Amino acid sequence: MSLFTRMKSRLVSAGEKAERDSLPFQSTRGDLRASAPEAVLRGLAPDGGLYIDPLLASRAFDVKACLALEPLGQAEMILSHLLPGFQDMHTLVCNAYQGRFASEALTPLVPVGDRYILELYHGPTAAFKDVALCMLPQLMTAARALTGVREKTVILTATSGDTGKAALEGFHDVPGTGIVVFFPHQGVSAVQEAQMLTQIGNNVAVCAVRGNFDDCQSAVKSVFSAYADRAPVPGVRLSSANSINIGRLAPQVVYYFLAYASLMRDGKITFGDPVDYVVPTGNFGDILAGWYAKQIGLPVGRLVCASNANRVLTDFINTGVYDRRRSFYKTVSPSMDILVSSNLERLLYYACGGDTDAVRGNMLRLQNSGYYKLGAGEMALIRRDFSGYCCTEEQTLETIRDCFRNTGYLCDTHTAVALHAAEEYREAEKSDAPQVVLSTASPFKFPAAVLTALGESSEGDAFCQMERLAEVSGLTPPSSLSGLQGKEILHHDVINREEISDYVIDRLKAF
Numbered sequence: 001m002s003l004f005t006r007m008k009s010r011l012v013s014a015g016e017k018a019e020r021d022s023l024p025f026q027s028t029r030g031d032l033r034a035s036a037p038e039a040v041l042r043g044l045a046p047d048g049g050l051y052i053d054p055l056l057a058s059r060a061f062d063v064k065a066c067l068a069l070e071p072l073g074q075a076e077m078i079l080s081h082l083l084p085g086f087q088d089m090h091t092l093v094c095n096a097y098q099g100r101f102a103s104e105a106l107t108p109l110v111p112v113g114d115r116y117i118l119e120l121y122h123g124p125t126a127a128f129k130d131v132a133l134c135m136l137p138q139l140m141t142a143a144r145a146l147t148g149v150r151e152k153t154v155i156l157t158a159t160s161g162d163t164g165k166a167a168l169e170g171f172h173d174v175p176g177t178g179i180v181v182f183f184p185h186q187g188v189s190a191v192q193e194a195q196m197l198t199q200i201g202n203n204v205a206v207c208a209v210r211g212n213f214d215d216c217q218s219a220v221k222s223v224f225s226a227y228a229d230r231a232p233v234p235g236v237r238l239s240s241a242n243s244i245n246i247g248r249l250a251p252q253v254v255y256y257f258l259a260y261a262s263l264m265r266d267g268k269i270t271f272g273d274p275v276d277y278v279v280p281t282g283n284f285g286d287i288l289a290g291w292y293a294k295q296i297g298l299p300v301g302r303l304v305c306a307s308n309a310n311r312v313l314t315d316f317i318n319t320g321v322y323d324r325r326r327s328f329y330k331t332v333s334p335s336m337d338i339l340v341s342s343n344l345e346r347l348l349y350y351a352c353g354g355d356t357d358a359v360r361g362n363m364l365r366l367q368n369s370g371y372y373k374l375g376a377g378e379m380a381l382i383r384r385d386f387s388g389y390c391c392t393e394e395q396t397l398e399t400i401r402d403c404f405r406n407t408g409y410l411c412d413t414h415t416a417v418a419l420h421a422a423e424e425y426r427e428a429e430k431s432d433a434p435q436v437v438l439s440t441a442s443p444f445k446f447p448a449a450v451l452t453a454l455g456e457s458s459e460g461d462a463f464c465q466m467e468r469l470a471e472v473s474g475l476t477p478p479s480s481l482s483g484l485q486g487k488e489i490l491h492h493d494v495i496n497r498e499e500i501s502d503y504v505i506d507r508l509k510a511f
């Protein structure tokens, strides 16, 4: 029985239909309902849960017609379906993407050896998160108009490196909004840090926190909980740009379609052939978007969850125990240095057949005891769609080197983790479906590690390293990265995690 047969039997019964149509979203932890614009504006549900659409897989979607469209047409059709209740998605999509990506394809698919690499990083900040964070401010602005919200919407974000800059770029100087970004002090790459600390805008704040990403994320979540039903300062509402926000997750579904359409167009597959996607994973947002694509009908084969040395998800998929009680490693793929993957909660909801009490119980257990264990039935459902593999630091560097030597393709550290997992998966599970490996960052964002992998010197600052990497590879660094050199540092705050709440209040008063 699929996840959704179970869901439907529970949900289609009661006379909830009218409410469901106008308020299609619900919290993973209870019966709180919301319209799509409300869910986007709130980010997190008031009970601390994440917004999901219980009928995700049962509303009809014409996949074949969608795949035949141009990239922006696909985005419009998918987003209208996933976020019903927004008007004029066409304009929102055009405002978000037109002229802002280096490639007409948005996310080009490149054949490398016997697999395909989906390059997600050609947006304004050279981060895969641009795909979603170009769209989110459009959705928020529209949602404010649709719901008649008068208060300022302030985005609070914890970042493992890339969300911060992409969100700052998306929200700076957007009327009616403000943004506060927290990142782990000394826990992001020098280039990522420079990107954030040079951010202009009169509605932005950027602050380093002594601690790791999980510390930042949990502190931000507790600020959300503290102000779930009251304003932190008069005239302000908080929201999130992390993938806990459904408005951030939905745009990520689009590139799974774009990759599939590209393979069809090139005659590599015909409609209906399964395609495996391998995803470098941290907060479980990107890969969950792939699962959403599958739920609405895209012929996705397996979703391979690739982790670095922080292998909590690999262990979860293999054992059924999610256990964050372990050492935290700072790796060369810092955007995946995460032990609490927020979006897993959404998958849990569906795997538990919509049992919000079970989800809430597991999330409490994770918070209080550091782990939870799923039953065999739930795990069987999850394993029907997901495999998990992980990659050590050594293997990451080896993969970058071997890929460059054997194919001439230069990848970053996160993509290397996925390439390694792709190989292990293919060998272990004897899969011969075409493989799409998601590439989440430009190699120029992590030049020191990439140079080391290639056996080159990583001396000098990040800009020297970028130059050397350009020479070695013959590639040109994205101008959004090389152009950072010499820009003035505008943000200097470093705080302890206990100070996050006070910091937020201070900044809100100043906006």
Ligand SMILES: *Cc1c(COP(=O)(O)O)cnc(C)c1O
Binding pocket: 127, 128, 129, 160, 161, 162, 163, 243, 280, 281, 282, 283, 284, 285, 286, 287, 335, 336, 414, 440, 441
């Ligand atoms: C955010 C990020 C990831 C992880 O994506 P999730 O949606 O958090 O799983 C992987 N690679 C890079 C470069 C990222 O910025």
